[in-house]
Amino acid sequence: MARGWKPPAIGSKARQDMPRHAFLKPSTRRYPFKTQRGGRWVASPIGLRQAYRAARFQGDKPIMSAARSKLKAMGRESLVGGKK
Numbered sequence: 001m002a003r004g005w006k007p008p009a010i011g012s013k014a015r016q017d018m019p020r021h022a023f024l025k026p027s028t029r030r031y032p033f034k035t036q037r038g039g040r041w042v043a044s045p046i047g048l049r050q051a052y053r054a055a056r057f058q059g060d061k062p063i064m065s066a067a068r069s070k071l072k073a074m075g076r077e078s079l080v081g082g083k084k
Contacts, residue, residue, distance in 0.1 A: 005046040007032040024051050024063050031055060031063055033070070043070060049079040 008014035015029060022041055024031035031054060033047040048067045055063035071077045 005044065005050050007047065007050075024055075024066050025060075031067070033067070043074065045071065045074060045076040045079055048074075048076075052080045 008018065010029075015032070018029070018032065018034075019041060020026035020029075022032055022034035023029050024033055031051040033043055033051045034041045035044045035047060036042075048071050052064055052067035052071070055061075055067060068077065068080055071079055
Protein backbone atom coordinates (compact mmCIF):
# COMPACT_ATOMS: atom_id res chain seq x y z
CA MET A 1 0.00 0.00 0.00
CA ALA A 2 1.27 3.45 -0.89
CA ARG A 3 2.10 5.88 1.83
CA GLY A 4 -0.79 8.31 2.21
CA TRP A 5 -3.37 6.09 0.50
CA LYS A 6 -5.60 3.98 2.73
CA PRO A 7 -8.94 3.22 1.08
CA PRO A 8 -11.63 1.55 3.19
CA ALA A 9 -11.51 -2.25 3.31
CA ILE A 10 -13.57 -4.21 0.80
CA GLY A 11 -17.06 -4.82 2.15
CA SER A 12 -16.74 -2.26 4.95
CA LYS A 13 -19.48 0.22 5.80
CA ALA A 14 -17.13 3.10 4.98
CA ARG A 15 -16.57 1.71 1.48
CA GLN A 16 -20.30 1.23 0.94
CA ASP A 17 -20.86 4.84 2.00
CA MET A 18 -18.44 6.14 -0.66
CA PRO A 19 -20.16 7.54 -3.77
CA ARG A 20 -20.08 5.37 -6.89
CA HIS A 21 -18.07 7.98 -8.80
CA ALA A 22 -15.16 7.40 -6.40
CA PHE A 23 -14.41 4.03 -8.05
CA LEU A 24 -13.02 3.13 -11.46
CA LYS A 25 -15.35 0.10 -11.45
CA PRO A 26 -18.46 1.41 -9.67
CA SER A 27 -20.64 -1.65 -10.36
CA THR A 28 -18.51 -3.73 -7.98
CA ARG A 29 -17.02 -0.85 -5.93
CA ARG A 30 -13.51 -1.84 -6.94
CA TYR A 31 -10.50 0.36 -7.62
CA PRO A 32 -11.26 3.44 -5.46
CA PHE A 33 -9.33 6.51 -6.56
CA LYS A 34 -11.03 9.50 -4.95
CA THR A 35 -10.64 10.89 -1.49
CA GLN A 36 -12.73 13.37 0.43
CA ARG A 37 -11.10 16.77 0.97
CA GLY A 38 -12.97 19.68 2.43
CA GLY A 39 -16.33 17.95 1.93
CA ARG A 40 -15.67 17.26 -1.79
CA TRP A 41 -14.59 14.05 -3.50
CA VAL A 42 -11.45 14.68 -5.54
CA ALA A 43 -9.26 12.37 -7.61
CA SER A 44 -6.07 11.32 -5.86
CA PRO A 45 -2.97 10.72 -8.01
CA ILE A 46 -1.75 8.16 -5.47
CA GLY A 47 -5.16 6.47 -5.48
CA LEU A 48 -5.06 6.29 -9.27
CA ARG A 49 -1.56 4.83 -9.17
CA GLN A 50 -2.69 2.16 -6.71
CA ALA A 51 -5.78 1.40 -8.82
CA TYR A 52 -3.53 1.05 -11.87
CA ARG A 53 -1.19 -1.33 -10.04
CA ALA A 54 -4.06 -3.44 -8.70
CA ALA A 55 -5.61 -3.61 -12.16
CA ARG A 56 -2.27 -4.61 -13.67
CA PHE A 57 -1.93 -7.37 -11.08
CA GLN A 58 -5.46 -8.59 -11.89
CA GLY A 59 -4.96 -8.25 -15.66
CA ASP A 60 -7.84 -5.75 -15.97
CA LYS A 61 -6.71 -3.78 -19.04
CA PRO A 62 -9.77 -1.45 -19.29
CA ILE A 63 -9.19 -0.26 -15.71
CA MET A 64 -5.46 0.16 -16.36
CA SER A 65 -6.31 2.32 -19.36
CA ALA A 66 -8.85 4.38 -17.42
CA ALA A 67 -6.40 5.03 -14.58
CA ARG A 68 -3.63 5.97 -17.00
CA SER A 69 -5.87 8.39 -18.94
CA LYS A 70 -7.04 10.09 -15.73
CA LEU A 71 -3.44 10.46 -14.59
CA LYS A 72 -2.49 11.86 -17.99
CA ALA A 73 -5.30 14.41 -17.73
CA MET A 74 -3.88 15.43 -14.33
CA GLY A 75 -0.36 15.69 -15.74
CA ARG A 76 0.81 12.83 -13.49
CA GLU A 77 1.25 10.01 -16.02
CA SER A 78 4.81 9.50 -14.81
CA LEU A 79 3.39 7.77 -11.71
CA VAL A 80 2.62 4.72 -13.86
CA GLY A 81 5.69 4.79 -16.07
CA GLY A 82 4.48 7.33 -18.61
CA LYS A 83 6.23 10.48 -19.78
CA LYS A 84 8.60 12.03 -17.29
